Amino acid sequence: MLKIEGLVKSYNKGEIRAVDNIGLEVRDGEIFGFLGPNGAGKTTTIKMIVGLLRPDEGEILLDGINVWEDPMKAKSMISYVPDNPEIYDRLRGIEYLNFIGDMYGIPTEERNEKAMQLTKTFNIEDSLDDIISSYSHGMKQKLVLTAALMSNPDLFILDEPMVGLDPKSAFNLKEIMRTMCNEGKSVFFSTHVMEVAEKLCDRIAIINKGKIIAMGTMEELRKTAQEKESLENIFLELTENE
Amino acid sequence: MNNKLLSLIRTDLNITFGLSSIAYNLKNKKKLLPMAMIGLAIISLLPSYLLMIRALGSFYDAFRQIGQQSYFLHVGIMSAQMIVFVLGMMYVMSKYYFSNDLPQLVPLPIKPSQIVGSKFVSLMVSEYLTSLPIILPFIVIYGRGGNEGLPYWIMSLITVVTLPILPLVLASVLIMVFMKYTNIKSKKDLIRVISAVFFIIFIIFVQIKINQLTSQNLMESESFMFNLARDANLLLNQIGIAFPTAMWGALALSNGFSPSGILYILLFAGTGVVGYVLMILLAERIFFDGLIGNIEVSARKGRGRTGDSAGRIRAGNPIITMAKKELLMIFKTPVYLMNSVGGVIILPVLLAISMLTGGEAYEPMKDMIMENREVLVLGSIGIIASFGILNSLGATTFSREGTNMWIQRTLPIRPKVQIVGRTLSSISLQVLGGLLLVGGIYFIVPLRIHEVIIILLFGVCASIPLTMIGMAVDILRPMTGWTNPQQAMKQNLNVIISMAIGTLFIFGAGFLGYILLPNYGIWTILGVYAVIIVTATGLLYKLLENMISSKFINME
Numbered sequence: 001m002l003k004i005e006g007l008v009k010s011y012n013k014g015e016i017r018a019v020d021n022i023g024l025e026v027r028d029g030e031i032f033g034f035l036g037p038n039g040a041g042k043t044t045t046i047k048m049i050v051g052l053l054r055p056d057e058g059e060i061l062l063d064g065i066n067v068w069e070d071p072m073k074a075k076s077m078i079s080y081v082p083d084n085p086e087i088y089d090r091l092r093g094i095e096y097l098n099f100i101g102d103m104y105g106i107p108t109e110e111r112n113e114k115a116m117q118l119t120k121t122f123n124i125e126d127s128l129d130d131i132i133s134s135y136s137h138g139m140k141q142k143l144v145l146t147a148a149l150m151s152n153p154d155l156f157i158l159d160e161p162m163v164g165l166d167p168k169s170a171f172n173l174k175e176i177m178r179t180m181c182n183e184g185k186s187v188f189f190s191t192h193v194m195e196v197a198e199k200l201c202d203r204i205a206i207i208n209k210g211k212i213i214a215m216g217t218m219e220e221l222r223k224t225a226q227e228k229e230s231l232e233n234i235f236l237e238l239t240e241n242e
Numbered sequence: 243m244n245n246k247l248l249s250l251i252r253t254d255l256n257i258t259f260g261l262s263s264i265a266y267n268l269k270n271k272k273k274l275l276p277m278a279m280i281g282l283a284i285i286s287l288l289p290s291y292l293l294m295i296r297a298l299g300s301f302y303d304a305f306r307q308i309g310q311q312s313y314f315l316h317v318g319i320m321s322a323q324m325i326v327f328v329l330g331m332m333y334v335m336s337k338y339y340f341s342n343d344l345p346q347l348v349p350l351p352i353k354p355s356q357i358v359g360s361k362f363v364s365l366m367v368s369e370y371l372t373s374l375p376i377i378l379p380f381i382v383i384y385g386r387g388g389n390e391g392l393p394y395w396i397m398s399l400i401t402v403v404t405l406p407i408l409p410l411v412l413a414s415v416l417i418m419v420f421m422k423y424t425n426i427k428s429k430k431d432l433i434r435v436i437s438a439v440f441f442i443i444f445i446i447f448v449q450i451k452i453n454q455l456t457s458q459n460l461m462e463s464e465s466f467m468f469n470l471a472r473d474a475n476l477l478l479n480q481i482g483i484a485f486p487t488a489m490w491g492a493l494a495l496s497n498g499f500s501p502s503g504i505l506y507i508l509l510f511a512g513t514g515v516v517g518y519v520l521m522i523l524l525a526e527r528i529f530f531d532g533l534i535g536n537i538e539v540s541a542r543k544g545r546g547r548t549g550d551s552a553g554r555i556r557a558g559n560p561i562i563t564m565a566k567k568e569l570l571m572i573f574k575t576p577v578y579l580m581n582s583v584g585g586v587i588i589l590p591v592l593l594a595i596s597m598l599t600g601g602e603a604y605e606p607m608k609d610m611i612m613e614n615r616e617v618l619v620l621g622s623i624g625i626i627a628s629f630g631i632l633n634s635l636g637a638t639t640f641s642r643e644g645t646n647m648w649i650q651r652t653l654p655i656r657p658k659v660q661i662v663g664r665t666l667s668s669i670s671l672q673v674l675g676g677l678l679l680v681g682g683i684y685f686i687v688p689l690r691i692h693e694v695i696i697i698l699l700f701g702v703c704a705s706i707p708l709t710m711i712g713m714a715v716d717i718l719r720p721m722t723g724w725t726n727p728q729q730a731m732k733q734n735l736n737v738i739i740s741m742a743i744g745t746l747f748i749f750g751a752g753f754l755g756y757i758l759l760p761n762y763g764i765w766t767i768l769g770v771y772a773v774i775i776v777t778a779t780g781l782l783y784k785l786l787e788n789m790i791s792s793k794f795i796n797m798e
Binding site: 050051052054068071072073075076078080082086087088090091094095097098099100101102103104105106107108111112115116131 | 554555556557558559560563564567570571574575645646648649651652653654655656659794795796
């Protein structure tokens with residue numbers, strides 16, 4: 001599904017390498033967790049995948065489509081949920097959903113069905129007529145999630161998706177991710193919550209100082225670290241060694 | 243001044259003027275071209291500014307003839323204070339109550355007076371940009387004309403520095419009281435927009451008064467400047483009641499270091515300082531009353547129309563959706579609404595009212611219009627076309643996205659949807675302005691139906707390339723880092739740059755019409771205009787298509 005090769009992004013004329021020659025692959029039907037300490041390069045990588053930051057070097061391919069050469073095609077396959085849900089505060093929830101739906105060209109019936117089901121799952125169906133600025137952080141997050149899932153993306157990309165969600169919604173989101181993967185879609189998300197990554201992800205990559213320092217299934221990661229109890233220990237050991 | 247206030251002022255100035263980002267860009271040699279363009283845009287305004295200064299010179303001579311030079315200074319100080327006051331009302335509203343930093347500032351352990359105090363100082367610095375270009379020519383012309391010595395220039399410096407304080411204090415007090423008492427749950431936006439409309443009508447009224455005064459003097463063209471100077475004195479005495487300090491400022495300057503001069507400068511600067519202190523005390527008591535309610539947004543929270551939502555989630559044409567979204571954002575953001583709708587409504591209303599109230603002064607003009615209907619038609623087309631620039635929508639369309647820009651950039655939106663959708667939203671305002679204009683003209687000169695159609699059709703079509711010029715400028719240097727919506731529209735240089743280019747376009751087309759009209763008639767000119775409009779629209783569309791595709795990818 002997603003293939004990244006030799007990805008580089010630097011700032012200050014190359015002095016700071018936020019992302020330093022990374023490569024990874026997210027397969028069809030896979031949930032891929034992207035872990036790393038603050039400032040490791042997670043958001044920069046995600047922004048390059050979704051078209052918000054142009055890479056200095058490297059390739060990002062979505063089913064063979066270069067996201068920077070054919071952005072329209074790539075974007076119609078992706079849905080993105082940022083870490084901070086900054087959205088049009090002065091629109092109503094329903095207006096925002098319709099706006100996103102029209103941009104993806106989602107037919108009425110499909111949109112209706114999806115939106116109703118998702119807003120019910122996230123418990124925001126009664127707030128759709130309210131102006132978005134009246135939403136809490138978590139409600140905005142749920143609205144962005146609903147809008148992103150409405151297009152039934154092939155690749156669902158989320159930056160710290162669990163932040164701000166109540167436990168029930170977080171549980172529901174994990175269920176949705178799993179269902180998507182069962183349908184052959186892929187999920188790529190960054191997180192700080194080790195437990196979520198450990199229980200949910202098929203494969204994990206750990207990034208530190210712009211470089212991927214470990215990648216694989218939980219089993220494979222356990223083999224690379226001396227402490228083998230939990231992902232948290234593996235993470236701490238790997239990032240401390242760097 | 244305590245550390246908190248200093249720190250607040252420093253941060254606010256930094257955010258307002260983007261100091262850190264300018265320093266960063268200069269250091270990293272980033273965005274040098276856009277910065278050079280800003281310089282060019284400012285330089286391009288110089289010729290008209292110099293013309294204005296020359297006219298002021300004659301105005302000074304007229305005052306001198308009647309031995310009332312100090313009134314010349316009075317006019318200058320009062321004009322600067324009036325403009326600072328009028329603009330200040332809008333700036334204060336937006337900066338005190340709609341800035342993005344407010345939700346972060348309110349929870350901090352700082353007093354409301356410190357928030358207002360810091361925002362006031364930052365606003366005052368912005369207002370120097372408005373007041374200095376107005377007051378400096380008055381002071382320099384007076385000083386040079388009367389060969390004034392050092393005391394005059396020292397007094398001038400104090401006057402110039404303290405000039406914006408009082409009008410800004412007045413604006414702050416009025417807005418704070420206004421926001422406190424209009425903080426009525428769900429209706430507050432509506433109340434505020436209606437009040438703004440009344441305010442605009444008041445400004446128009448003052449404008450008409452000045453217009454009448456000028457037109458009466460024009461009729462007695464023998465000694466225009468002399469009469470204008472004499473009548474300006476009368477007008478000043480009338481309006482002067484609102485700003486008695488302008489008189490003190492003028493008297494301080496004309497009396498220099500004499501005891502009365504010093505007394506007047508103390509009065510002038512002192513009232514400002516006392517006003518500031520009183521305003522700060524008032525802020526401590528009422529600022530949060532208006533602000534907290536403003537941050538609150540009413541919601542039905544669970545009492546929404548669940549059943550209805552299902553039916554209202556439906557597919558639409560992406561272009562229309564984009565236009566609708568743009569219009570919704572404009573109509574739901576009072577600052578956008580005032581600036582954009584104001585831009586297209588004020589001109590027709592002003593034109594109609596001043597024609598109606600101008601009395602006999604306009605009779606020759608009306609006769610002239612009746613005899614030159616083609617000029618009227620072509621002129622009206624030009625005015626409607628200019629709405630494409632005046633409503634500022636094209637030139638701020640991408641800037642207005644602000645921090646929401648990520649949505650546009652991550653969605654699969656074709657450039658066609660961006661261009662046509664955004665242009666359509668602007669056109670709807672041009673149509674509104676066009677209808678008002680035609681209505682206004684119809685009131686004075688009965689138009690024939692085919693003239694109405696030609697004016698509206700050509701005017702609206704000609705506004706399309708002008709809107710697109712604004713969009714091209716905006717996509718080249720979108721200003722998305724704003725912290726309050728006022729910055730996206732009022733402090734966005736893209737508006738000025740596109741106005742400069744748009745003016746060239748309109749004047750070029752007007753000049754062409756002027757040359758062709760005597761020999762070829764209006765139909766030929768309309769034919770030429772049609773070709774220009776179609777070609778310009780086509781070329782700009784292609785240009786925008788390329789710019790959007792590449793800029794949406796390369797923006798960081």
